[in-house]
Amino acid sequence: MPLIFDQGSKDLQRWLDDDTWTQDLVRMLHPYEGELDCYAVKKEVGKVGNNSPDFIIPIDSSENKSNIANFFTKTPSKTEVKEEIKEEAIDKSEAALDNGLEENNAPMPDVIHPQHKRKHAEFLSEDDLPFRFVRSHIETRPLETIDVYTMKLQASDSAKAMRVVRGLRSKRIDLSYLKRIRRTTPSDDKSSGDSAEMEVLLCSCETPIEDIRVQLEQNDINAVPQRTKVSKWPALSQAQYDEWSTLWPLAWRVPAQRKVEMEKKEYEECEELMASLFKEDAVISALAYDPEQKQVIARAQDQRAEHPLKHAILELCSSVAALEVVKRLERPDAPSQYLMTNLWIFLTHEPCMMCTMALLHSRVTRVFYAKSMPKTGGMESNYGIHWRQELNHRFSVFAGWMESSATLLDEDTYV
Ligand SMILES: [Zn+2]
Numbered sequence: 001m002p003l004i005f006d007q008g009s010k011d012l013q014r015w016l017d018d019d020t021w022t023q024d025l026v027r028m029l030h031p032y033e034g035e036l037d038c039y040a041v042k043k044e045v046g047k048v049g050n051n052s053p054d055f056i057i058p059i060d061s062s063e064n065k066s067n068i069a070n071f072f073t074k075t076p077s078k079t080e081v082k083e084e085i086k087e088e089a090i091d092k093s094e095a096a097l098d099n100g101l102e103e104n105n106a107p108m109p110d111v112i113h114p115q116h117k118r119k120h121a122e123f124l125s126e127d128d129l130p131f132r133f134v135r136s137h138i139e140t141r142p143l144e145t146i147d148v149y150t151m152k153l154q155a156s157d158s159a160k161a162m163r164v165v166r167g168l169r170s171k172r173i174d175l176s177y178l179k180r181i182r183r184t185t186p187s188d189d190k191s192s193g194d195s196a197e198m199e200v201l202l203c204s205c206e207t208p209i210e211d212i213r214v215q216l217e218q219n220d221i222n223a224v225p226q227r228t229k230v231s232k233w234p235a236l237s238q239a240q241y242d243e244w245s246t247l248w249p250l251a252w253r254v255p256a257q258r259k260v261e262m263e264k265k266e267y268e269e270c271e272e273l274m275a276s277l278f279k280e281d282a283v284i285s286a287l288a289y290d291p292e293q294k295q296v297i298a299r300a301q302d303q304r305a306e307h308p309l310k311h312a313i314l315e316l317c318s319s320v321a322a323l324e325v326v327k328r329l330e331r332p333d334a335p336s337q338y339l340m341t342n343l344w345i346f347l348t349h350e351p352c353m354m355c356t357m358a359l360l361h362s363r364v365t366r367v368f369y370a371k372s373m374p375k376t377g378g379m380e381s382n383y384g385i386h387w388r389q390e391l392n393h394r395f396s397v398f399a400g401w402m403e404s405s406a407t408l409l410d411e412d413t414y415v
Contacts, residue, residue, distance in 0.1 A: 004032050130400075133260045137384060148201055148228055149201075149209075152197060164215045164221060168203040177251055181198050183197075228248065230247055234250065236258065270346075280299075284415055285348050286313055297323065314354075316345070338362055340363055341362075343362075347369040348369065349373055349406060349415040352377065352378055360386070360393050361393075366395060369399055373411070373415055
C-alpha cells in the first residue's frame with residue numbers, strides 16, 4: 001500500500017527514521033483524503049523515438065479508452081469526433097509551424113547517457129572523450145530571432161505584470177522556453193528589492209497591440225510595450241544556450257538524454273576495438289560488436305577489387321546476415337529482429353550514403369569512426385542520415401576517434 005506524505009513533514013521523518021513498527025506508524029496507515037490524479041503509463045513509453053504527452057492520460061479522463069465509465073457515457077457523434085480531431089490537427093500543425101517546439105521534441109539520436117548510472121563507476125564526460133558526438137542540425141543551428149513585446153517596470157509591479165502576461169497568453173506561439181522576466185538593474189546595484197528595474201516578456205508580436213493596451217489598463221500599469229528580438233528556438237546545447245541567452249534569458253537545462261557520458265570501463269573496451277581496426281592490412285575496415293555479449297560478431301574489409309558494391313559495411317552486413325541464417329536454422333522458434341539491433345559498429349572511415357542507409361535499415365545503435373569523408377560521407381559530412389526525422393530509425397554517431405591512424409583516401413572515394 002503506498003503512503004503519501006507532505007515533503008519535509010514530521011510524519012515523513014518519523015516514517016523514515018523509525019526502525020521498529022510502532023503505534024505511531026500504524027496511525028499513518030489510513031485512506032488518503034485528498035484528490036489523486038492517477039495516470040496509466042502506456043507500454044509505448046520508453047522506446048527510442050517515442051515521446052509524447054499523449055502516452056500519459058489520466059485514468060479517469062474521457063480520453064482513456066480503457067476507462068469503463070466512458071463505456072456507459074454517451075458516445076459523441078461521428079461528426080463531433082471528426083471536428084475535434086480536425087481542430088486538434090490544425091492546432092498542432094500551427095504550433096509546429098510557429099515555434100518549432102514540435103520539431104525540437106522530435107526524437108534525437110540516443111547518446112551515451114547515464115540512464116542506469118552504476119554506483120562507484122567512473123564516468124568520462126564529453127570533454128574527456130577523444131571523439132565528437134555528431135549532433136543533429138537543430139542542436140547545431142545558428143541563432144534565428146523573432147520579435148516579441150516586452151515592457152520595463154519596477155519590481156514592485158511584478159505581480160500585476162504577471163496578470164497581464166496571463167491575460168495575453170497566446171495559444172499560437174509557445175514562448176515557454178523563454179524566461180518571462182529579466183532584471184535590467186545590474187545585480188551589484190544597491191537599488192535592489194522593489195525599486196529594481198525589470199523587463200517583462202508579454203507576448204509574441206502576433207498579438208494585436210490593442211489587446212495589450214486593454215490588459216495594461218485593466219491591471220493599472222502605465223508602461224509602453226516595445227518590440228524585442230529573442231531566440232526563435234529553444235536551446236538544445238550549451239553553446240546555443242550561451243549565445244542565444246544574450247538576447248533574452250532562456251529557460252533551459254541539459255536534458256539527461258542529451259548528455260554524452262561514457263563509463264570508463266566501457267570506453268576502454270571500445271578503445272581496444274577501435275585500435276584493432278588499424279592492426280589489419282586493409283585500408284578500409286569495419287567491425288560489428290555486441291555490447292551485451294561483449295563479443296565481436298563480424299569483421300569486414302573493403303573488397304571493391306572484386307566487385308564495385310563490396311563496400312566494407314555491405315560486406316559486414318553480409319557476414320552478420322550469414323551468421324543470422326545459421327542462428328535461425330538452429331533455433332527456428334527464436335524471436336527474430338532486425339539484423340544489427342543493439343550492435344555497435346567501428347569503422348576506419350565515415351561510410352557513404354548507401355552504407356549509412358544499410359546501417360540504418362539494420363537498426364544499429366552506435367557507430368564510431370576515425371576519419372570523416374567530407375565529400376562522400378553520409379553522417380557528419382552530408383545529409384546526417386543517422387538523425388533525420390523523416391527516416392524510421394536513428395542512431396548515435398561518434399566521429400574523429402584515432403583519426404591520425406586512418407589512411408588518407410582520395411576525397412572522391414565512397415567508403
Ligand atoms: Zn559505402
